[in-house]
Amino acid sequence: MPSSAQAAAAPRLELERFLPYRLSVLSNRVSGAIAKQYSSRFDLSIPEWRVMAVLGGTPNLSAREVAQRTAMDKVQVSRAVQSLLKAKRLQREKHPHDGRSAHLSLTAKGQAIYDEIAPLALHLEELFLSALTPLERAAFDKLMAKLARQASLLGANP
Amino acid sequence: MPSSAQAAAAPRLELERFLPYRLSVLSNRVSGAIAKQYSSRFDLSIPEWRVMAVLGGTPNLSAREVAQRTAMDKVQVSRAVQSLLKAKRLQREKHPHDGRSAHLSLTAKGQAIYDEIAPLALHLEELFLSALTPLERAAFDKLMAKLARQASLLGANP
């Protein structure tokens, strides 16, 4: 038995209590449940939906800006954009002063899909969050923000 | 302007505040930062590490039990187990009474790796969580548990 002076045994690694594991499971379940609602119905992958979601909120972003805001990498964005262009859900206009980049925005068709999915997504989010009281929600929000900040301080990887 | 009676405009979908998005980004950053520490050093993929992590904690599980505990699917587990067997980090013994399944456990070699990674993983978790006060941690823990429970109530998919 450790002497009372040093104590603090290294805690065992229990998966069920391990932060990365819990985050990953929760994240997959939540995203998965929402994706299930739109993926087959609109033939839309998760990356595609992410791109549409950000452009629905703020149009006329370049691919690079989309990548930044969604925390996706540029290849992923490029591919999602291509398939969305092909499906005429997105349109692209050359940037007037920079021939390398282009502004992306939803077409009417894309907008219509966005307008259908967005409330649905918010509704499902609401359903998840209904497990928490308003106070708990506010607390969770704050804690997530702190952890996200810490993650970008440490990881610095995206 | 909405009449005071109905109010409650549908909130816009802002990615930065959207739960699935925030969870996904945070989860990827945290898991990624930890994976970076072991993946190249030990030539270990995330699924492989998950299998080792659960068997390090509780040996002699079948592949099915590993899948349940890690929330991975059985194909993923099967493949991770195969490569771990090949690397002699895992061993497999036939279940005496059920020829279909087998008990898995770490070999000495696997255990040595586990013993090296586990403290490192816990240390990094600690680093992330050091952004929170002890009280905040406890709160976060409780909120995550509530949300996880809600997710399995709703999603019911894995």
Place this chain on the structure above:
DNA sequence: TGTGCTTAGTTGCAAATGAAACTATATCGC
């Protein structure tokens, strides 16, 4: 004992992903 149903785990194949190389344009230093 045998016929049909369930479960554990593997395999095959198509699609998704990620890293690195590549193209095209822009900018900097001179």
Place this chain on the structure above:
DNA sequence: GCGATATAGTTTCATTTGCAACTAAGCACA
């Protein structure tokens, strides 16, 4: 203006993933 360097976005290729089909073993009940 011109070579060197940087940036936006795409393509290529090897790897990883996920689904569905499959094999093999147990179970159940006649």
